[in-house]
Amino acid sequence: NMAAGAETFSLREVLVAFTACVSEQREVRVDPYLAGWKGLVRFLNCLGTIFSFISKDAVTKIEIIENYRNSDQREKYLTVQSMVEYELANGLVDLQQRSKHPNSGCRTFLRLHRALHWLQMFLEGLRTGEDNSKTSVICSETYNASLANYHPWIIRKAAGVAFCALPTRNTFLETMNVGTAEEAVAMLGDALPYICEVYKITEELYAQHKLLDLP
Numbered sequence: 001n002m003a004a005g006a007e008t009f010s011l012r013e014v015l016v017a018f019t020a021c022v023s024e025q026r027e028v029r030v031d032p033y034l035a036g037w038k039g040l041v042r043f044l045n046c047l048g049t050i051f052s053f054i055s056k057d058a059v060t061k062i063e064i065i066e067n068y069r070n071s072d073q074r075e076k077y078l079t080v081q082s083m084v085e086y087e088l089a090n091g092l093v094d095l096q097q098r099s100k101h102p103n104s105g106c107r108t109f110l111r112l113h114r115a116l117h118w119l120q121m122f123l124e125g126l127r128t129g130e131d132n133s134k135t136s137v138i139c140s141e142t143y144n145a146s147l148a149n150y151h152p153w154i155i156r157k158a159a160g161v162a163f164c165a166l167p168t169r170n171t172f173l174e175t176m177n178v179g180t181a182e183e184a185v186a187m188l189g190d191a192l193p194y195i196c197e198v199y200k201i202t203e204e205l206y207a208q209h210k211l212l213d214l215p
């Protein structure tokens, strides 16, 4: 039973976090962004250990950025905009190959950003899917159309195997702990525009600084 996981998950919590990401100056705040991902990781952990290799990588990346937020340079990492500006101005980003700065905030955040694109498509697929549609199909189709392009064969293969363990759409929606499947769908509809906005602002920022291919 998925819902029997030690930690409970609420979709609402995740959505509130992403709703709080965009500041009045249209900057993306790092703390709520990470809080949103932490909520998603909790959800993923409820789905079973077959997803551990995915949640571990997400946690590693969240922690890398959290460490910057806990360092002496913490204010530089308040928003994605200030992070990009600070790291570029100080030569802290490996632009050609991973060498001197293998865990820059910019390259680490980019991995989460790409995953957010998948999330956006996956949630839209869930929201608009038929009652009895397979979550695994929605998941693999959206993964193949997005994140898979950045992953080597072995990861794509492992992801494909894990996706088969996903429950049906309605069970999946009920695991979100916001009431019935219909209520979860309504909440996804409310939340998606915020997630899309966060994605769009980050994408534009990275494109503008030519950071979309960071190694």
Ligand code: 1Q0
Pocket: 011, 014, 040, 041, 043, 044, 053, 054, 055, 057, 058, 111, 112, 114, 115, 118, 139, 143, 147, 155, 159, 166, 176, 215
């Ligand atoms: C519900 C099923 C979840 C399926 C997640 C799909 C994503 C598959 C990603 C596979 C990643 C494999 C691990 C390692 C990858 C890294 O090589 C890669 C690149 O990093 P690097 O350092 O090697 O250059 N890392 C990534 O691409 C980051 C991947 C982060 C994925 C985080 C996924 C978190 C998932 C959350 C569950 C979503 C549930 C949605 C429903 C909740 C409702 C709001």
